Amino acid sequence: MTDALDHFDLKILGALQANAALTNQDIAELIGLSASQISRRRQRLEKDGYIRRYRADLSPQALGLAVTAYVGVTLGAHSRENARKFRNMVKAMPEVQEAHTMTGDVDYILKIVVPDLQALSRVINDDLLPQEAVQNVRSSIAMETLKDDNLLPLRYGQT
Amino acid sequence: MTDALDHFDLKILGALQANAALTNQDIAELIGLSASQISRRRQRLEKDGYIRRYRADLSPQALGLAVTAYVGVTLGAHSRENARKFRNMVKAMPEVQEAHTMTGDVDYILKIVVPDLQALSRVINDDLLPQEAVQNVRSSIAMETLKDDNLLPLRYGQT
DNA sequence: GTTCATGCGCAAGTTGTGTGCAAACGACGG
DNA sequence: CCGTCGTTTGCACACAACTTGCGCATGAAC
Incomplete structure (x- = not known):
């Protein structure tokens, strides 16, 4: 039913952990799938706990944290x-x-x-x-x- | 002209680094500003390098990285x-x-x-x-x- | 060969984002 | 005290992205 990541899932995870600002459309073109599929798979990956959360990565330097x-x-x-x-x-x-x-x-x-x-x-x-x-x-x-x-x-x- | 973060900027950064899935509307309600302002400020914060990138935070356990x-x-x-x-x-x-x-x-x-x-x-x-x-x-x-x-x-x- | 489950793309409805615009505000100088 | 100028704001609207229903294709089980 659930679990077991295929090749597409890994590509989605890889893309999102490097850049979560990518739209579903972007990822779709990147890995050769439709945006709706990315949306569905992403929901599954979130529900099953592969994706813990989305974060903005701040710059310590810019914030004076040297x-x-x-x-x-x-x-x-x-x-x-x-x-x-x-x-x-x-x-x-x-x-x-x-x-x-x-x-x-x-x-x-x-x-x-x-x-x-x-x-x-x-x-x-x-x-x-x-x-x-x-x-x-x-x-x-x-x-x-x-x-x-x-x-x-x-x-x-x-x- | 640019730089110098006010109280609103810090709240936006704080909210986004904890949860980048928040919409501008969410943050707007959270800190008492309109969604369009959040959008504008966010663009500035990105341009000025306070926000480096957005990332999906994956679960090492779920991925078998123990x-x-x-x-x-x-x-x-x-x-x-x-x-x-x-x-x-x-x-x-x-x-x-x-x-x-x-x-x-x-x-x-x-x-x-x-x-x-x-x-x-x-x-x-x-x-x-x-x-x-x-x-x-x-x-x-x-x-x-x-x-x-x-x-x-x-x-x-x-x- | 038929059935069933799964995964797919498309299209439509919904939600979110970004920009033009006019009003409010504050700083500054006259 | 008042007018000017620059900045920031909220609102409204156009655009972009997301999500879900649907029908179709593929492949496994029997």
Whole structure:
């Protein structure tokens, strides 16, 4: 009934993740289908959860957000309660773009975007370090960004 | 003449980066302006580079991409030529979502998304390590993703 | 060979977008 | 205090895009 992506679906997903401003007509011409089919397939792809949402990709530079940093956080005593507080804190921080719990010697990696180094310092010293759970914080700053497209590779295991 | 974002512009940017499927009419009602104004402002925001592009945000899980990893790469002899090759290689690898040159003891951080650990291993052993420039590779795998919205914080230094 | 399910394009109805226009507003100078 | 000018707004309309019903083609099951 549903599921299982064919060749057309993958092309639609690929086109939309690179440029969601494309009209159905554009995509139709691109992959050799009619606009109405694109519309129907797109609805299905949204309903089945392949497309999570549509986003405008803003320019950090234009908005004065010059500093991107990765911050590794190590928790001390892994008390349930303190860890929970830490996670909620992180979710509520607008400067944090991504947060993952990691394997290896660091418990969390945070991707942080701020206007300048002073703001980064403020985030680390005022928000992160005062947390009871936090034992250690190591930050590394992105000097140059080679690639930042966040495009998922779509060629795996399909038609 | 141009530049300088007012309160309305920030609200529009905020709404669109969270959900680009909103119509001008939706945003108009949200922030108390007419749809035509949203249209005009949006055009300006695009022209002035605040909005880079529109993207469909796909679900890695739905697409069978279960493994996200951060890979730290250290280059050996920093020969200009080998470094250049390394950067081009990275740009061409579809599994690499982000790549930054970093301050600190690691030269590059790569965000990599693949279907499984085997695929990660393949990327590291077949693509990364054989590079002449590469001296050392350390990878850390995301066990749980707390946050992954990539929403820029918009409240800095404006009206 | 018939039936059924699926996917297709076309065309029509609906919804959304963008521009001309006139009015409102604010800044500035007389 | 008032007029002028530039900017921003809402409205209305023309245009563009989206979506859905429909009939047809294709291919699998029996």
